[in-house]
Amino acid sequence: MNSILLAIIAVFIILILYDMRIFIRNKEPAKVYVLYFFLMGAGLIVSLLLAAGIRPVAPSRLIEAVFKMIGIAK
Amino acid sequence: MGKTRISGLQLFMLLSGFLFGSTVILAPALGAKNDAWLAIIIGGTGGALLMLIYAAISLLNPSKTLVEILKEKMGKVLGSIIAVLYIWYFIHLASLVFRDFGEFICTVTFPETPMTVLISIFALGVVYGVNGGVEVMGRMGELLVPIIPTFILIVSVSLITVNDFTAFLPVLENGMGPVLKAALSYITFPFGETVAFLMLFPNLNRKEKLKKIVFVSAALSALISIVIFFRDISVLGSDLMSRVTFVPHSTTLLFPEANVDPLVDINLMIGGEAKIGVCIYAATKAISQVAGIENYTNLTRAVGAFCVVLSVWDFENVLDLFSWTERIYSYYAITFQVIIPLILLVLSLIKRSKPAEGSDADNEGVIASK
Amino acid sequence: MFGRIRERYREAKHKFANVRVDASSYGPIPGKIKAVQARLDEIFSQCNDLVIKEISCGKDGRIKILVVHIEGIVDRRLLNQDVIHPILDYLPSVQSEDSSSIYQQLSKCIVISSDIKEVHEMWQAVNFIVSGDAVIFIDGEDRALVVGVKSPEGRQVEEPDTETSIRGSREGFVENLPTNMVLIRKRIKNPDLKMEIMQLGERTKTDICICYIKGLANEEIVREVKERLGKINTDAILDTGIIEQYIADNRLTLFPLVGNSEKCDKLAGKLLEGRVAIICDGTPYVLTVPYLFIESIQATDDYFDHAFFASFMRLLRLLALLTSNLLPALYVALVVFHHTVIPFKLMITLAASQQGIPFPPFIEALLMIIAFELLREAGVRMPRPIGQALSIVGAIVLGEASVAAGIASNLMVIIVAITAVCSFVVPPLIRATMLIRFVFLAAANFLGFLGIMVAVVAVFTHLCTLRSFGIPYLAPFSPLTAHDLKDSLIMVPIWAMITRPKILRQQENVRGVKGSKRQEVDKGRDSQKG
Numbered sequence: 001m002n003s004i005l006l007a008i009i010a011v012f013i014i015l016i017l018y019d020m021r022i023f024i025r026n027k028e029p030a031k032v033y034v035l036y037f038f039l040m041g042a043g044l045i046v047s048l049l050l051a052a053g054i055r056p057v058a059p060s061r062l063i064e065a066v067f068k069m070i071g072i073a074k
Numbered sequence: 075m076g077k078t079r080i081s082g083l084q085l086f087m088l089l090s091g092f093l094f095g096s097t098v099i100l101a102p103a104l105g106a107k108n109d110a111w112l113a114i115i116i117g118g119t120g121g122a123l124l125m126l127i128y129a130a131i132s133l134l135n136p137s138k139t140l141v142e143i144l145k146e147k148m149g150k151v152l153g154s155i156i157a158v159l160y161i162w163y164f165i166h167l168a169s170l171v172f173r174d175f176g177e178f179i180c181t182v183t184f185p186e187t188p189m190t191v192l193i194s195i196f197a198l199g200v201v202y203g204v205n206g207g208v209e210v211m212g213r214m215g216e217l218l219v220p221i222i223p224t225f226i227l228i229v230s231v232s233l234i235t236v237n238d239f240t241a242f243l244p245v246l247e248n249g250m251g252p253v254l255k256a257a258l259s260y261i262t263f264p265f266g267e268t269v270a271f272l273m274l275f276p277n278l279n280r281k282e283k284l285k286k287i288v289f290v291s292a293a294l295s296a297l298i299s300i301v302i303f304f305r306d307i308s309v310l311g312s313d314l315m316s317r318v319t320f321v322p323h324s325t326t327l328l329f330p331e332a333n334v335d336p337l338v339d340i341n342l343m344i345g346g347e348a349k350i351g352v353c354i355y356a357a358t359k360a361i362s363q364v365a366g367i368e369n370y371t372n373l374t375r376a377v378g379a380f381c382v383v384l385s386v387w388d389f390e391n392v393l394d395l396f397s398w399t400e401r402i403y404s405y406y407a408i409t410f411q412v413i414i415p416l417i418l419l420v421l422s423l424i425k426r427s428k429p430a431e432g433s434d435a436d437n438e439g440v441i442a443s444k
Numbered sequence: 445m446f447g448r449i450r451e452r453y454r455e456a457k458h459k460f461a462n463v464r465v466d467a468s469s470y471g472p473i474p475g476k477i478k479a480v481q482a483r484l485d486e487i488f489s490q491c492n493d494l495v496i497k498e499i500s501c502g503k504d505g506r507i508k509i510l511v512v513h514i515e516g517i518v519d520r521r522l523l524n525q526d527v528i529h530p531i532l533d534y535l536p537s538v539q540s541e542d543s544s545s546i547y548q549q550l551s552k553c554i555v556i557s558s559d560i561k562e563v564h565e566m567w568q569a570v571n572f573i574v575s576g577d578a579v580i581f582i583d584g585e586d587r588a589l590v591v592g593v594k595s596p597e598g599r600q601v602e603e604p605d606t607e608t609s610i611r612g613s614r615e616g617f618v619e620n621l622p623t624n625m626v627l628i629r630k631r632i633k634n635p636d637l638k639m640e641i642m643q644l645g646e647r648t649k650t651d652i653c654i655c656y657i658k659g660l661a662n663e664e665i666v667r668e669v670k671e672r673l674g675k676i677n678t679d680a681i682l683d684t685g686i687i688e689q690y691i692a693d694n695r696l697t698l699f700p701l702v703g704n705s706e707k708c709d710k711l712a713g714k715l716l717e718g719r720v721a722i723i724c725d726g727t728p729y730v731l732t733v734p735y736l737f738i739e740s741i742q743a744t745d746d747y748f749d750h751a752f753f754a755s756f757m758r759l760l761r762l763l764a765l766l767t768s769n770l771l772p773a774l775y776v777a778l779v780v781f782h783h784t785v786i787p788f789k790l791m792i793t794l795a796a797s798q799q800g801i802p803f804p805p806f807i808e809a810l811l812m813i814i815a816f817e818l819l820r821e822a823g824v825r826m827p828r829p830i831g832q833a834l835s836i837v838g839a840i841v842l843g844e845a846s847v848a849a850g851i852a853s854n855l856m857v858i859i860v861a862i863t864a865v866c867s868f869v870v871p872p873l874i875r876a877t878m879l880i881r882f883v884f885l886a887a888a889n890f891l892g893f894l895g896i897m898v899a900v901v902a903v904f905t906h907l908c909t910l911r912s913f914g915i916p917y918l919a920p921f922s923p924l925t926a927h928d929l930k931d932s933l934i935m936v937p938i939w940a941m942i943t944r945p946k947i948l949r950q951q952e953n954v955r956g957v958k959g960s961k962r963q964e965v966d967k968g969r970d971s972q973k974g
Contacts, residue, residue, distance in 0.1 A: 011194075015375055023372065031365050032372050039376040043383040050387060058388045059166065064402050083924055179894060184781070187891070195891060199898040203905045213908040213916070216924060218901070334785065343897060 004051045012044050079279040084212030086287045089271065091219035091348030093264050093295035096171060098222065098345055099178050101306060101321035102260050102299050108312050110303050113256035118296030120257065121265025122289055124411065127419055128268060129288045132275035134422035140272035140356075141363040147421040156414065157364045163410045164270055164357035165377065168350050169385035170399075172197065175346040176385060177392045182323055182335070193382050200347050201378040204355045205371045208277045211351055218344045223298055229326055229334075230305045262404045265292065266411030267349075270356040319392065354378055471566050477508045477583035484512060487570055494573075497528065501535035507543055509535070509550075510581040517576035519595035526556040527578060527591055543584030550580065551589055559592030571649065596620060601627065604706035604728065606871070611748045616706045621651050621725035628655060628721075631712040636660075644673065645681035652687070655721040662718060665913050669720050669733055683727045691733070693911050698876040701912045703735035710744045717945050734912035736919055738932050740872040741765070751937040758933050761869050768866035768877050772809045773884035773896050775859050779805045781892030797853035806889040808852050810882075812860040815842050817878065820864070920945075 023032060049056055080088075102114060135143045140160065145153035176193040184192060203214055278284060306325050307315055318324045326335045355370075358377050362370040389395040474480050481496065488494045497511040509531065513523060534554050535546075551560055563569050569579050569588050576594040601623070604616030617624045625639055636658045643649045652673065656666055672691040681687060684704060692701040705711050706728050711721055714732045722731040741761045746754035778786055779794065786794065801808060819838045823831060843861075846852045867877045880903060887895035910917035920928030928945050930936045 012379070015379060019372070019375055026369075026372075028372060029367070032367055035361060035365060035367075035373060036376045039373070039380045043376075043380045046387050047383045050383075055390070056387075059384070060388045060398050060402070063406055064398065067402055067405055081924070184892065184894065192891070192894065195894065195898055199901045199905075202902055206905055206909045210905060210908045213918065214901070214905060217904065217908075217918070217921060343894070344901075347901060 078209040080212035082283040084216045087215035087219040089291040095345035095349035109253045113253045117257035117260030120261045122292035125288045129284050137276045141360045161360045168353035168381040172385035197382045200350045262407040273356040480581045508583045513578040522593045530554045557591050561590040613709045615708045617728040627708045648680045650681040651725040653723040660718045684724045684729045684731045703732040704729045734915045751935050754935045764866035764869035768863050773888035776805045777888040777892040
């Protein structure tokens with residue numbers, strides 16, 4: 001369990017460092033940072049949760065629920 | 075970033091690779107069993123029409139990507155909201171394809187490797203390609219996509235000895251109902267998914283070719299699907315076909331003498347690369363256009379990572395995946411593939427837009443011809 | 445924190461950028477001969493090979509002339525016969541005091557040479573002295589005469605070692621720039637063959653010649669070449685390899701983006717296709733620009749042979765290229781991951797050969813490949829007489845003994861041998877192959893066929909992003925220019941090649957076919973759309 005968590009965190013950190021290097025060198029505007037960390041953060045949180053065994057509600061479930069509500073799907 | 079151009083042939087290859095993508099792994103129009111070929115023909119026609127609608131939208135708004143069209147026709151606020159929905163759709167699409175391929179390779183070739191690892195490696199390759207830009211993706215398509223039909227034909231021809239040509243009879247045993255339903259699902263997957271190309275069409279160097287390219291690649295894809303179908307049903311029989319998870323793979327297992335399925339499977343991944351590449355490109359480009367960022371390559375890795383995570387998160391197992399796809403996907407997709415584009419088409423016809431800055435003046439004739 | 449590091453880096457760069465040898469500090473040529481002598485002694489102090497000959501002339505020997513040259517670089521006989529001798533013959537009879545008339549006489553009638561120049565600045569004179577010319581200073585004149593008496597000594601024109609050809613000329617370039625220029629001129633007798641000389645390297649002042657055929661070569665590319673060469677700001681240019689690394693589009697790639705050649709006919713062929721050549725004094729390797737991937741598969745002999753044979757050879761070379769890169773990786777992938785793909789009979793042999801090997805296949809392959817690379821490098825570096833012994837040691841030790849000792853399996857030795865042989869079939873890509881092989885091997889070990897495929901796609905993507913001077917590296921395959929395919933993997937016979945490579949975007953797109961009707965037809969065609 002622990003090793004998987006560590007692996008996930010390691011991978012994300014490598015990706016983030018690599019991208020930070022590029023962002024800082026090119027002096028990207030703040031928008032880029034915001035979006036980037038939003039996406040990476042979401043990914044990181046979800047993957048950590050998955051590794052821990054908790055399955056948060058999947059988007060597909062939500063979409064299914066929406067369509068069931070509208071009454072199209074069964 | 076300046077606009078990079080791709081040639082007609084490269085776009086054609088990308089489109090074809092996209093359409094081959096998932097269909098060479100999962101048999102299309104399975105719901106109709108023996109009559110799937112009818113469903114493919116009907117669906118193929120519908121799909122071609124749908125793609126022509128996309129082409130028309132692109133031609134009516136020359137040199138504008140989907141996001142730009144949305145913002146223009148529907149006003150900045152509403153357009154941006156719908157663009158964000160599309161971004162979500164593209165990301166979701168990419169992760170669905172990741173999951174499809176991941177399940178495929180995991181089940182068939184590498185049973186002992188965790189799927190996350192496989193998908194991540196795959197994603198690395200795709201993201202590297204997307205980062206190179208449309209031009210690089212076009213060139214890759216030009217070089218690699220022709221491999222897919224070649225392999226399919228080789229396998230099909232070698233399997234002629236094992237065939238039972240009458241297996242697709244009787245025709246229309248269950249009536250037209252399942253056929254139409256299957257045709258509908260064939261339209262949404264894969265034809266409707268080419269809505270992602272609306273982010274790419276502006277990069278074509280000569281706009282007049284667009285309609286022809288779109289039509290020919292749709293026709294080619296439908297044709298190859300029919301070939302695959304007849305091959306599969308003649309080799310496997312309709313009963314087996316409806317039970318097996320990955321139909322064309324099972325067919326390849328029956329290749330005489332040599333055990334070539336790993337080789338073939340790997341080559342089919344090229345289609346997956348094309349599809350996912352285009353989806354991630356569309357998503358990242360859309361994000362960069364909605365948020366006003368110059369260089370989309372900064373976000374490809376983040377989007378890619380998120381897609382990988384989403385693909386693992388979304389479904390618990392392959393049965394979940396298939397059942398969701400069968401039931402919900404068509405309705406979900408129609409919103410993005412049909413409803414909104416039709417609205418856009420109508421709006422485009424009503425208010426013709428001027429060409430964007432930097433495009434060539436020969437687009438005037440194109441607008442008039444539609 | 446990064447800001448500070450960046451500051452320091454910038455400072456250091458600035459400091460070293462100003463260590464330029466300041467040529468203009470030499471000043472103008474002094475009028476008095478004594479001053480000239482003093483200046484020369486100062487500039488060339490401790491240069492014992494500088495020879496200054498003083499000749500007196502004029503009334504009472506009042507006007508002195510200095511003939512300055514560097515011993516050895518100058519052709520002694522030429523100098524004596526054409527310069528010193530006539531001067532000594534004539535000058536004693538001069539009676540005038542006027543130094544400028546002496547100067548006129550010397551330059552117009554006395555010195556026998558077709559190459560006489562005039563200089564006004566000291567640094568120019570010094571430049572010519574160190575380049576091998578003789579400079580004549582006259583008392584009272586602030587200009588000097590430069591006489592070209594360079595010695596053309598050097599290696600003889602002979603067959604290049606690294607590029608042999610079965611059919612075709614054996615002439616290879618030498619280290620002397622004028623000789624190389626002559627070798628090209630002899631083959632292309634056309635005033636449109638432009639040769640522009642410039643000097644590179646602050647301290648070495650190496651002569652570089654840019655060579656192209658005006659009207660055939662793309663003007664943009666010529667301009668780009670000159671611009672990039674002009675930007676080179678370094679001490680020493682010793683070889684075209686150094687120039688290559690400075691002017692290449694992408695410096696981080698393993699693949700060569702600038703071609704080179706030692707053979708004259710090959711270079712002439714490339715010039716006629718519209719490429720630009722860069723010749724450097726002191727090295728027989730001439731650069732050609734732009735360089736496309738397909739050129740590594742082409743060879744000059746292809747054009748002299750029948751087209752079918754040449755096409756077959758090209759496909760064979762491509763196959764060799766693929767094999768040398770992928771074979772070890774495929775083997776490892778098969779053995780480690782995909783046992784089911786191996787045919788049954790071979791499986792038994794494989795299993796038997798794998799028995800008793802202490803390493804996993806990946807390590808085994810790695811060891812054998814590294815051993816082979818060591819052998820190869822040693823073979824290049826060591827002096828000739830020992831070479832024989834080395835090849836025997838290599839063959840016996842690496843081949844037989846390692847199998848017998850159980851370090852490697854028979855099959856692995858065969859595979860590495862085939863790989864090595866194949867890698868020599870495509871010489872320009874040997875270096876790239878060396879490294880990429882390991883990438884594929886590692887990918888195969890990690891994820892079998894999927895790993896190989898992702899690696900192949902990654903390499904492909906990389907190739908797709910490469911450009912050589914603006915031309916996409918993988919032309920003519922992508923973007924697909926149908927016209928240029930006639931000389932890519934498949935070759936059509938020479939009489940059918942009526943258009944030049946379109947991708948280089950020539951201004952004059954049609955080759956003149958000798959006296960055939962095609963010339964009339966093609967002249968009208970405007971094939972400018974590239």
